[in-house]
Amino acid sequence: MSEHNRRILLAARPEGMIKESDFRMETVAVEKPGDGEVLVRNEYLSLDPAMRGWMTDRPSYIPPVQLGEVMRGGTVGEVLESKHPDFKAGDKVRAMGGWQDYVVSKPDGRLMKLPEGLPIPITAHLSVLGITGLTAYFGLLDVGQPKEGETVVVSTAAGAVGSIVGQIAKIKGCRAVGLTSTDAKCTWIKEELGYDAAINYKTEEISPALAQHCPKGIDVYFDNVGGEILNAALGQINFKGRVAICGAITQYNATKMPPGPSNYLNLLVKSARMEGFIVMNYLDRAMEGAMQLGQWLMEGKLKYKEEIVDNLENAPTAILRLFNSSNTGKLIVKI
């Protein structure tokens, strides 16, 4: 164990796109756990679009990260020292460990032991079995409520969440249509993930492509992007259709509030519903979701892809990849 903790702080609030200079790294001594606390060595850090929101000083579902604070982030790692009866050195855990080598944490619902003996890499607990998979699971099934035979459209279909959403849609007997940013990703989501159709939103006209691939209209649209794609999907929503708002990555770096979707009035015309959610709403059902996802994974029904970037120091540049569409699947930093 090194005696130093490298940690990355929020140095400036980004205006528009995140810049490397919005972060600052410092090295401090590793803290000791107090009574009831555990010391965890963070092994892997999850990078998520939601982090952009946490960097902005605006009321939201959780407080923003303060300037000078360690940047917030989900991690998996190993307990080095425990002063809590439920944990012992060597336990593998999931935590909100932040962008740093070590974290001292109280078990508070966000620190939990990982199940043992699963034939999957530990990083899966940050991706398909972690927040990412649960977001796809509850967002699609609870908010989107797809029924067999319906058409489900997914934006960022090759992304961490979207890649799982499409596969769950297929498991549930739906037609799955995905939008992504390159022909290679289009091929991947069709051939590997089982999407029925893929749209390259950078080269194709979105509305005609949706009309072509959704000949019966759109019953569920799972939105991670906002903007033009959301508007096009609303334009083709079916009677009693559902739009699950999971994110709006096209909007996060905007410096002024972009207009909303002008087709929102189709909600009226089609008696349709647009509903936002955050995965934290489902904390009390996380076990149900993780067990179902794990079962599908073991049965070979669920595939996932991770891109693992080496070294905590590279996190500030790696996170930009979420916003310029250059990653596929789940983006993770090996600390």
Added chain:
Amino acid sequence: MSEHNRRILLAARPEGMIKESDFRMETVAVEKPGDGEVLVRNEYLSLDPAMRGWMTDRPSYIPPVQLGEVMRGGTVGEVLESKHPDFKAGDKVRAMGGWQDYVVSKPDGRLMKLPEGLPIPITAHLSVLGITGLTAYFGLLDVGQPKEGETVVVSTAAGAVGSIVGQIAKIKGCRAVGLTSTDAKCTWIKEELGYDAAINYKTEEISPALAQHCPKGIDVYFDNVGGEILNAALGQINFKGRVAICGAITQYNATKMPPGPSNYLNLLVKSARMEGFIVMNYLDRAMEGAMQLGQWLMEGKLKYKEEIVDNLENAPTAILRLFNSSNTGKLIVKI
């Protein structure tokens, strides 16, 4: 019985605001009912914001009125001659009789006998006990799902639907806050209808006024207007809040698609829901709604106001009043 039927046809599709010249009146002979049909003399015609949508050639929940067709509209009237066993001359009925003196109709679910012996004027079946009241009833209770103690905000609070929504919100134990266009209407909705607070959206700043009158935020927003008020309400929506989209009167006469509400992303931040509906979705529950509304009416818990314009010929000018905020309560034409 006159032998002539005055009828008002759609003469031109409006661009922007409806003009009188979009309509044309002609006089034709009264048709005879065929087998299974009834001849009805229309006594009163309902004027509704939705009519603007029916005049536009755009896919919607029902086909548009065709050029040269009699303008569509809900009516109450009296059966003059019946060749259907369920109806006899003298029956008072509700019908989609259109903008005309007489209609020949088959009983098809839209022609129905009115209950007899109620101590209310027949026009109530076009307002509080008609489509208007049912829209308020199902929109608020089924889509909005207000719970006791919650805050319900209503746009067009002095309008036909909004005036009922606020009163139902009060019956259900909610705080009711209404927006309307004049100080006189503000006084009316507070003193007569029981709204807890009223906002004159023409003279007050909407967001600060909402913040003042909704100190616990907005749980249910019943929207008839779209535009700035919808956006302001979304900006103050509570966790798990509901926005019921009933209409968007500010948008109907727009010549190009206005932008949507930029605050739609609050749906994500607040895990809130925005859902459109049309009253036709609830046809199978219309009796339930009408009976409950009738009971509240008899108990004195529900007040309603009607503005009755004389003479079918005045319908083309009267309908404009719906769009320039000059009416209060339900607008009806005495044919």
